Amino acid sequence: MQISFVDERLEDIYSKVLKNSRLSKEDGIRLYETGDLIGLGRIANHVRSSLHGNKAFYIYNEHLNYTNICKNRCRFCAYAKDRGEEGAYVFSMEEIEKRLMMHISEPIKELHVVGGLNEDLRFDYFIDLLKTIKRIRPHTTIKAFTCVEIDYLSNLAGLSLEETIKRLKDAGLEMMPGGGAEVLNSRIHEALFPKKIGHEKWLEIVKAVHKAGIKTNATLLYGHIETIDERVDHLISLREVQDETGGFSAFIPLAFHSENTGLSHLPPTTAVDDLKNVAVSRLMLDNFEHIKAYWVMIGESLAQVALSFGADDLDGTIMEERITHTAGAKSAKGLTRDKMKDLILAAGFEPVERDSFYNPVN
Numbered sequence: 084m085q086i087s088f089v090d091e092r093l094e095d096i097y098s099k100v101l102k103n104s105r106l107s108k109e110d111g112i113r114l115y116e117t118g119d120l121i122g123l124g125r126i127a128n129h130v131r132s133s134l135h136g137n138k139a140f141y142i143y144n145e146h147l148n149y150t151n152i153c154k155n156r157c158r159f160c161a162y163a164k165d166r167g168e169e170g171a172y173v174f175s176m177e178e179i180e181k182r183l184m185m186h187i188s189e190p191i192k193e194l195h196v197v198g199g200l201n202e203d204l205r206f207d208y209f210i211d212l213l214k215t216i217k218r219i220r221p222h223t224t225i226k227a228f229t230c231v232e233i234d235y236l237s238n239l240a241g242l243s244l245e246e247t248i249k250r251l252k253d254a255g256l257e258m259m260p261g262g263g264a265e266v267l268n269s270r271i272h273e274a275l276f277p278k279k280i281g282h283e284k285w286l287e288i289v290k291a292v293h294k295a296g297i298k299t300n301a302t303l304l305y306g307h308i309e310t311i312d313e314r315v316d317h318l319i320s321l322r323e324v325q326d327e328t329g330g331f332s333a334f335i336p337l338a339f340h341s342e343n344t345g346l347s348h349l350p351p352t353t354a355v356d357d358l359k360n361v362a363v364s365r366l367m368l369d370n371f372e373h374i375k376a377y378w379v380m381i382g383e384s385l386a387q388v389a390l391s392f393g394a395d396d397l398d399g400t401i402m403e404e405r406i407t408h409t410a411g412a413k414s415a416k417g418l419t420r421d422k423m424k425d426l427i428l429a430a431g432f433e434p435v436e437r438d439s440f441y442n443p444v445n
């Protein structure tokens with residue numbers, strides 16, 4: 084397909100893409116820096132269309148955040164509370180059961196389960212949590228715990244990483260979300276989340292998880308103190324892991340929301356930057372099949388546009404999103420399946436409801 088570019092520097096990148104040649108770090112930086120957003124979007128859309136045609140995926144899912152008490156208190160996090168602080172909570176097994184029963188008649192395909200590092204909980208709580216979900220929803224995939232939680236649980240249980248993953252898997256863990264790394268960079272780690280695991284540990288854990296046969300997603304939290312150079316390094320690190328393990332299912336660029344965080348002076352991300360992150364990740368992550376436009380963070384309308392900028396998945400219905408909304412997200416807290424379908428159709432794509440592993444659901 085012939086594309087005429089306003090920024091001629093995109094031409095040789097497009098030639099590389101047409102030849103299926105891997106893009107370099109310099110290419111990634113140039114893509115982020117270009118003022119030719121439409122040119123960038125057209126290259127990303129070319130890749131997206133060759134992989135998925137006109138299909139756009141979504142999942143019927145629900146989020147369950149078992150506790151917001153967290154010992155780490157990362158600077159960018161609005162969700163975490165200290166024990167005893169107003170609004171702090173932890174769900175007992177009875178409460179989890181009650182919450183799951185609220186939507187039991189709905190054919191939900193995936194439960195997304197994450198929480199803070201709560202020192203009052205023992206390892207058995209997490210095993211019970213997985214088993215309770217499986218008992219109540221035997222046909223729903225459990226996508227649970229970031230690498231940060233896995234590291235915490237391994238220390239809590241006094242077990243090796245491999246044994247921890249095995250016990251969680253035996254109890255029902257089938258997939259993991261992608262958060263926790265934020266940006267794989269020591270400077271940002273020190274400045275924003277020094278108590279949380281650093282990028283080397285995150286990479287070690289994600290590889291161990293993949294090796295155990297559990298797929299994960301990957302993310303990039305952008306729009307705070309990171310530089311373009313650091314964003315591109317992050318994408319390249321993920322690409323290298325994917326070359327090694329093939330264990331990443333989808334990549335999700337996450338737009339930072341600053342309200343109620345230690346970085347509340349920062350402005351929201353712009354639509355241009357949101358679309359660039361979708362398009363650049365589509366092009367740099369040549370070994371990832373799926374790029375998500377996470378509607379909770381960029382809003383439903385921009386997520387529709389992102390489907391023409393490299394994204395092929397709008398994520399899910401969610402039911403009740405808590406984490407990004409405590410940081411000021413203005414999107415809905417959940418969407419119906421009909422709404423997901425309507426958003427995709429109105430954007431000119433064919434909606435495909437999927438399960439956690441991208442099998443179509445009838």
Ligand code: SF4
Nearest residue numbers: 153155156157160163
């Ligand atoms: S980002 Fe995660 S680890 Fe950091 S404070 Fe929030 S819940 Fe805790």
